[in-house]
Structures are given as structure tokens and as C-alpha cells.
Amino acid sequence: MVEKRSxxxxxxxxxxxxxxxxxxxxxxxxxxxTYSEQIAENQQSLNTMAVxxxxxxxxxxxxxxxxxxxxxxxxFPLGTNFTLLTxxxxxxxxxxxxxxxxxxxxxxxxxxxxxxxxxxxxxINQKGNVTREEFGELxxxxxxxxxxxxxxxxxxxxxxxxxxxxxxCIIYENGTEKWHNKTSIPTGSSLFQLxxxxxxxxxxxxxxxxxxxxxxxxxxxxxxxTEYKTGYSEGRAWIWYYWDDNKQEWLSGPVGxxxxxxxxxxxxxxxxxxxxxx
Amino acid sequence: MKLQHSNTRKLALLSVLAALCLAIQxxxxxxxxxxxxxxxxxxxxxxGALNGAFFGCFVMFVNGFLSPYGFSxxxxxxxxxxxxxxxxxxxxxxxxxxxxxxSARFCIEAAILGAFSALIFDLITNAGVSFxxxxxxxxxxxxxxxxxxxxxxxxxxxxxxxxxxxxxxxxPSIKALDxxxxxxxxxxxxxxxxxxx
Numbered sequence: 001m002v003e004k005r006s007x008x009x010x011x012x013x014x015x016x017x018x019x020x021x022x023x024x025x026x027x028x029x030x031x032x033x034t035y036s037e038q039i040a041e042n043q044q045s046l047n048t049m050a051v052x053x054x055x056x057x058x059x060x061x062x063x064x065x066x067x068x069x070x071x072x073x074x075x076f077p078l079g080t081n082f083t084l085l086t087x088x089x090x091x092x093x094x095x096x097x098x099x100x101x102x103x104x105x106x107x108x109x110x111x112x113x114x115x116x117x118x119x120x121x122x123x124i125n126q127k128g129n130v131t132r133e134e135f136g137e138l139x140x141x142x143x144x145x146x147x148x149x150x151x152x153x154x155x156x157x158x159x160x161x162x163x164x165x166x167x168x169c170i171i172y173e174n175g176t177e178k179w180h181n182k183t184s185i186p187t188g189s190s191l192f193q194l195x196x197x198x199x200x201x202x203x204x205x206x207x208x209x210x211x212x213x214x215x216x217x218x219x220x221x222x223x224x225x226t227e228y229k230t231g232y233s234e235g236r237a238w239i240w241y242y243w244d245d246n247k248q249e250w251l252s253g254p255v256g257x258x259x260x261x262x263x264x265x266x267x268x269x270x271x272x273x274x275x276x277x278x
Numbered sequence: 279m280k281l282q283h284s285n286t287r288k289l290a291l292l293s294v295l296a297a298l299c300l301a302i303q304x305x306x307x308x309x310x311x312x313x314x315x316x317x318x319x320x321x322x323x324x325x326g327a328l329n330g331a332f333f334g335c336f337v338m339f340v341n342g343f344l345s346p347y348g349f350s351x352x353x354x355x356x357x358x359x360x361x362x363x364x365x366x367x368x369x370x371x372x373x374x375x376x377x378x379x380x381s382a383r384f385c386i387e388a389a390i391l392g393a394f395s396a397l398i399f400d401l402i403t404n405a406g407v408s409f410x411x412x413x414x415x416x417x418x419x420x421x422x423x424x425x426x427x428x429x430x431x432x433x434x435x436x437x438x439x440x441x442x443x444x445x446x447x448x449x450p451s452i453k454a455l456d457x458x459x460x461x462x463x464x465x466x467x468x469x470x471x472x473x474x475x
Contacts, residue, residue: 005374009390016393019401020434026427 045161052157059099060150066092067139067146074132074139082130086121089138093118096142100149103156109192109214109258110149112205116213117141144211148259155188155261162187164264166194171271172222173236191240191268192258195219212256216240219270234276243267287459288325292333295321299337304344310436314341315364315395316443319388320451322368324459330365337361356406360399367395385445392444393437400433401426 070088097104097114104111120141124134165182172178180198192214195201202218209215216238217224226235240253243266250269253260299314314337322330335358342354371391375384404425411421426433 009387012394013390016390016397016437019397020430020437023426023430023433026423027430030424030427 082135159186166266169269173272191260212259214258239273303341310432311439318365319368322365327366327369330368331362334361334365353406360402364395388448389441389445392440396436396440404429
């Protein structure tokens with residue numbers, strides 16, 4: 001006959017086993033429930049993204065059709081009255097504003113580009129007689145802005161589901177390096193938006209500079225300057241670089257910081273760089 | 279005079295064991311692999327349930343401030359109670375040991391008690407963790423289940439390591455301490471030859 005003490009220890013061992021296995025089962029059950037919930041949420045996000053994508057494409061195609069019609073009239077200018085076409089262009093501009101009002105309200109750089117184009121249109125309209133070249137320039141500017149808006153719109157749709165991270169370094173005049181590693185930012189953000197997020201910036205809008213019209217003049221109160229000397233001038237300005245993973249080196253930014261779209265895990269630096277001319 | 283010597287010896291041993299526990303607690307080690315419950319159990323086994331419980335409480339109290347995993351805060355009282363139960367288990371086991379027991383049986387029983395004490399300790403400390411979930415607004419039963427479920431892997435490590443440590447180290451430690459204190463305590467006065475069968 002089994003003695004009582006052995007039974008007690010056998011019971012204790014069974015309790016330990018039973019509770020451990022039950023906890024393990026509870027753990028897997030909770031994990032399963034959590035994952036199921038996450039999958040359902042992700043599915044919902046994907047569905048929403050698909051709907052938003054369809055809407056964005058519809059908007060883009062409608063505007064593109066209107067633009068195409070106007071461009072057709074511009075391209076075959078037999079007896080075309082460009083002054084009359086600018087009225088149609090104004091309608092196109094209104095439609096652009098109506099369709100991308102959210103982006104134009106929330107993204108400063110796009111807003112400034114839109115208003116610069118609007119001002120240019122008003123100036124040309126006020127002049128009266130619109131030339132082919134002037135109208136062609138308006139169309140080019142519009143197409144650039146339209147493409148940028150369409151890209152930002154798609155990025156905004158993706159950003160509702162995906163967030164990216166980027167690292168950025170600011171190198172000041174005294175050589176101090178300030179790193180902001182793995183900064184989270186919505187997909188579709190530009191380097192300008194990332195810089196705005198991690199530092200206090202001042203900037204100017206340059207219409208002649210493109211792609212991208214924003215030039216940073218100060219980061220965290222370190223302002224660019226120019227000194228005029230006899231026969232030459234020198235100074236410092238904020239220049240941006242990106243890290244090229246394939247070449248394993250820093251490359252100078254080829255466009256304005258507001259036109260450069262971020263990718264996940266990108267690395268950037270702003271350098272307060274010395275220049276001299278000539 | 280003899281009683282005074284005995285008390286001094288007891289106090290010295292408890293101090294050394296407490297210091298040893300804390301030193302091991304502060305040493306880098308895998309999570310939930312610990313020796314405090316083993317020493318607490320030994321203290322309970324040698325000096326009785328009350329001393330074991332006090333020893334466990336004291337070590338967990340100090341550990342709560344010095345632990346490399348950070349200040350235990352709200353969970354500290356739960357850790358103290360959990361460890362006190364381990365000391366009490368040692369004391370209770372002491373009263374059930376028979377002179378007829380052999381080494382193998384003693385080791386197996388110690389291993390089971392090690393596993394059981396780890397389980398009780400983990401359940402109590404998980405209840406402590408769930409308390410913070412409840413304060414954050416979670417339903418109490420769900421909070422407890424969540425804390426227990428998500429602590430399962432740590433609990434399994436704890437139970438496995440305690441089973442091994444108790445099963446392997448209890449017997450040699452008892453013998454070493456018996457030699458050290460000269461059989462001054464109750465059950466150590468017995469003939470230990472039965473433990474070597």
C-alpha cells in the first residue's frame with residue numbers, strides 16, 4: 001500500500017505539472033486571441049487602404065483627363081487663344097485644390113508651391129495677352145505639383161497602415177554632432193518634414209529651385225550667413241546628405257529637402273557647411 | 279550560556295546565508311534562476327518555519343531595493359509572502375522527515391518541494407503583477423489570467439531550475455551545515471547515516 005507521504009508528494013508534483021500546463025495553454029490561447037485580433041485589424045486597414053487607393057486613383061485620373069485636354073489644346077495651337085485657355089486652367093487649379101485640400105492644408109511646402117503657381121497664374125491673367133510660352137510654363141508647373149500631390153496622397157494612404165523610421169544627424173559649426181536615431185515618421189514624409197520634427201527650423205521658399213522649393217536657412221537657431229570680402233565671399237549654409245548603403249558613403253542631396261521622400265531605415269545628415277566663391 | 283552560543287551561531291549563519299542570497303541575487307544570471315528560495319528552504323529546514331519565513335521575507339525585502347531588474351515596488355509584498363511560504367515549507371517538511379528515509383527519496387522530495395515552492399511563489403508574484411493591471415482598470419480575473427499566462431515561460435524556467443537546485447543541493451548543503459553548526463538544531467541531532475543509504 002502506498003504511504004500517505006508519497007501520495008502527498010505525488011499530488012504536489014501533479015499540481016505543479018497541471019498548473020504549469022494550464023498556464024501554458026492559457027498563454028497560447030491569449031497569444032492566439034491577440035494575433036487573431038491583430039490579423040482582423042490588419043485586414044481592416046488593408047480594406048480601408050484599398051478603398052482609399054481607389055478614391056485617390058479616381059481623383060488622379062479625373063484631374064489627369066482635364067489636364068490632358070488642356071495640354072492637347074496647348075500642343076495644337078492652331079488659332080488657339082491662350083488667354084481663353086487660362087480660364088480653363090483656373091478651373092483646373094480649383095479642381096486640384098478641391099481634390100487635394102487635405103494635403104494642401106496640412107503640408108506647408110505643397111501649400112506654398114500651390115500658392116506660388118496661383119500667384120503666377122493671376123499675374124499672367126492680369127497681364128491680358130497670354131503667350132504660348134507663358135501658358136506652357138504654367139502647365140509644366142501644374143504637372144509637377146499635381147504629380148507631387150498624387151505621390152503624397154498615395155503615401156498618406158500607406159502611412160495609415162505603415163510607419164517608417166529614419167535616423168538623422170545635425171552637425172553644427174563647432175563640429176558638435178547631434179544624432180536622432182530611429183525617428184518614427186509617417187510614410188510619405190519628406191526630409192523637410194523629418195527635419196521639422198526633430199529640430200526648430202527656419203526656411204525660405206525658392207521658386208527657381210526645383211524639384212523641391214524649400215531651402216533651410218537655420219536649424220536650432222544656427223543661421224546661415226555670408227561674409228563679403230575683397231574679391232570673394234564666403235559663409236556657411238545648411239547642406240543635406242544621405243547615406244548610400246551600396247557605396248557606403250555620404251552623398252550630397254540632389255534635390256530640395258521637401259522633394260526627397262523618406263524610405264524606411266534611411267540615414268541623413270545636415271551639415272553646416274563652409275563655402276567660398278569664387 | 280549554551281543557549282547564548284547557539285543563538286550567536288544561528289544569527290551568524292543566518293547573516294552569512296542572507297548575504298550569500300543577496301550576492302547571488304545581484305550577480306548576472308538568467309531570469310528566474312535563483313538560489314534565494316533554496317537558502318530560505320534550508321533555513322526553514324534547519325531552524326523551523328518561523329525562522330524560514332522571516333529569512334525569506336527579509337531577503338526579498340532587501341532584494342526589492344537592490345535587484346538588477348530594478349525596484350520591485352508594488353510587487354515587493356507579494357515577493358516577501360511568496361518567499362516566506364518557501365521558508366514555511368522547509369519548516370513543515372522538517373517535521374515530516376523520518377529516520378527511515380534514504381538519500382534518493384530525500385532528493386526527490388526536495389526537488390518536488392522546490393518545484394512547488396517556485397510555483398506558489400510565481401502564482402503569488404503574478405497576482406502582484408495583476409494587481410497593477412487592475413489598478414490600470416483591467417477586470418480582476420482577466421488581469422490575473424493574463425499575468426499568469428504571460429509569466430508562464432518564466433515560471434517554467436523557475437520551476438525547472440528550482441527542481442534541479444533543490445534536488446541536487448539540498449542534501450549536501452544539509453550535511454555541510456550540520457558539520458558547521460555541530461548538530462545544534464533539532465532534526466540534525468539525529469543520526470544521518472540513513473541519508474547515505
